[in-house]
Amino acid sequence: MKLVTAIIKPFKLEDVKNALEGTGVHGMTVSEASGFGRQRGHTEVYRGAEYTVDLVPKVRLEVLADDDRVDSVVDAIVTAAQTGRIGDGKVWVVPVESIVRVRTGERGSEAI
Amino acid sequence: MNSALNTGNTAWVLTSAALVLLMIPGLAFFYGGMVRTKSVLNMLMMVMGSLFVVGILWVAFGYSMSFGDSYGNNGLLGNIGQYDWLTSLMANDPKASLPAMAFVAFQAMFACITVGLIAGAIADRTKFGAWMVFSAIWAVLVYFPVAHWVFDLNPTTGGFLAKWGVIDFAGGTAVHINAGAAGLALAIVIGRRVGWKKNPMKPHNLTLVMIGAGLLWFGWFGFNAGSEAAADNSASVVFVNTFVATCAAGLGWLATEKLRDGHATSLGAASGIVAGLVAITPSCSAVNPQGAIIIGLLAGVVCALAVGLKYKLGFDDSLDVVGVHLVGGIMGTLLIGFLATKAAPAGVDGLFYGGGLSQLGKQAAGAGIVLVYSFVIATLIGLVIKYTRGFRVSTDDEVLGVDLSLHAETAYEFNESGGGGHFAGVGHAARSHMEEE
Numbered sequence: 001m002k003l004v005t006a007i008i009k010p011f012k013l014e015d016v017k018n019a020l021e022g023t024g025v026h027g028m029t030v031s032e033a034s035g036f037g038r039q040r041g042h043t044e045v046y047r048g049a050e051y052t053v054d055l056v057p058k059v060r061l062e063v064l065a066d067d068d069r070v071d072s073v074v075d076a077i078v079t080a081a082q083t084g085r086i087g088d089g090k091v092w093v094v095p096v097e098s099i100v101r102v103r104t105g106e107r108g109s110e111a112i
Numbered sequence: 113m114n115s116a117l118n119t120g121n122t123a124w125v126l127t128s129a130a131l132v133l134l135m136i137p138g139l140a141f142f143y144g145g146m147v148r149t150k151s152v153l154n155m156l157m158m159v160m161g162s163l164f165v166v167g168i169l170w171v172a173f174g175y176s177m178s179f180g181d182s183y184g185n186n187g188l189l190g191n192i193g194q195y196d197w198l199t200s201l202m203a204n205d206p207k208a209s210l211p212a213m214a215f216v217a218f219q220a221m222f223a224c225i226t227v228g229l230i231a232g233a234i235a236d237r238t239k240f241g242a243w244m245v246f247s248a249i250w251a252v253l254v255y256f257p258v259a260h261w262v263f264d265l266n267p268t269t270g271g272f273l274a275k276w277g278v279i280d281f282a283g284g285t286a287v288h289i290n291a292g293a294a295g296l297a298l299a300i301v302i303g304r305r306v307g308w309k310k311n312p313m314k315p316h317n318l319t320l321v322m323i324g325a326g327l328l329w330f331g332w333f334g335f336n337a338g339s340e341a342a343a344d345n346s347a348s349v350v351f352v353n354t355f356v357a358t359c360a361a362g363l364g365w366l367a368t369e370k371l372r373d374g375h376a377t378s379l380g381a382a383s384g385i386v387a388g389l390v391a392i393t394p395s396c397s398a399v400n401p402q403g404a405i406i407i408g409l410l411a412g413v414v415c416a417l418a419v420g421l422k423y424k425l426g427f428d429d430s431l432d433v434v435g436v437h438l439v440g441g442i443m444g445t446l447l448i449g450f451l452a453t454k455a456a457p458a459g460v461d462g463l464f465y466g467g468g469l470s471q472l473g474k475q476a477a478g479a480g481i482v483l484v485y486s487f488v489i490a491t492l493i494g495l496v497i498k499y500t501r502g503f504r505v506s507t508d509d510e511v512l513g514v515d516l517s518l519h520a521e522t523a524y525e526f527n528e529s530g531g532g533g534h535f536a537g538v539g540h541a542a543r544s545h546m547e548e549e
Contacts, residue, residue, distance in 0.1 A: 044314065045369075045373045045374075045375060045377060046314055046315055046377070046379050047379060047380070047383060047416075047419045047420075047432060047435075048369070048372065048373060048416070048419060048420045049420075049423070050373075051312050051314055053312075
């Protein structure tokens, strides 16, 4: 079992969500995030005082997947989130030791 | 019945008093939007807190100090015992066209908002109790006497600046220079905020700032046109001048920003509104509408440039009380000397209308005297508070945020988890519960 975490541009969330549903993903966790990579933030001016804002608003999306489905999940995210411009984000995958569905107590792949 | 009573005038003055009161929450919003999320409630509390304190003092003896007969007719201070708690003003005076209490109410709001203006200079870091103490002492030692100098127009028992012929229709000196100079003094005495010129100190809510500016503009018609104390032609002239000067100041500030920074900003628009209102306050009765536009435009441009001075000179006037109120007040007061025209209600010609330099000299004297007096006394009061009970919160409390450390509140709740807490009881029970844990 794997945890797929994706940092994407906020306006791409709908596309990525649809693409994941298309590959049979039934659930995900989405949170507002901010950060920077090669894309930096912007400058704001208040009464002539300039402030640099380094952190760019992003969406952080987390999906749990079985090992044999991880590649299709990652591909779906990357394809849907890509604009080709700087700041498209990142996707990473880490192993997951165990998963429990709180409502039923199911464990492992059953709980995904 | 009161045969001399003018009901129209009375209605306008009472309405104006309520309009000026509305400026006080307006000012609180204007300031509150400009501070960070962690100190917005404290900013609202400082403005409203000084209103409570000064309101009581005004009724007790402040009105007497401002509008009582001068001791020795020298125009320095009204007789503090003249209208003891205002009881003697309650009876109906059949000879009065305007009830004394209507004027008392109108002028009360001026005292309260003037003290509130100072709060913007010391945002984010001031002990609430110390601010309340300062409000009381500064009102008594500075505002009440200065209001007497400027606003008590009685030719015998009135104030000395008014007797000299200094034109200040609604408070360029008594309100704005006065508050601006005190703000500068306190910003210096209390010192800079932790992280000033290093950490981001962006306004946290510019929509709130614009709501505040809108309420200020609305209420300012009471402030200026109400200062005529009558519903008449002069009040109407003043109304139009107040309106159009503010439009010009908004344009002036935005044009300055566009040329200097590349963008016209909403904070600039809100600030321009206030700068224009400040500058037209003393001058609204002395100029024609073109004069008002020139005053507004110049105030917008100069104040937009002046707010940058604090970064060069190194004082942390957090919300630019100096750059907007002190500078705008000086401009409006001095420009009367150039742009006054006999055609306006004040009936005086300035330099550009063939009146020579005499009015300009009076205006400069009035502005300078109020500036120096307020700055010196505010500095002394500030130092006494600083070295006795302390004026500033601890660095830890400042970093945590004064909303939480001073008032035990936070302004905004963005999630359902409520910070992960639980109900801990009521009043003292809550406190002992916390201590047990």
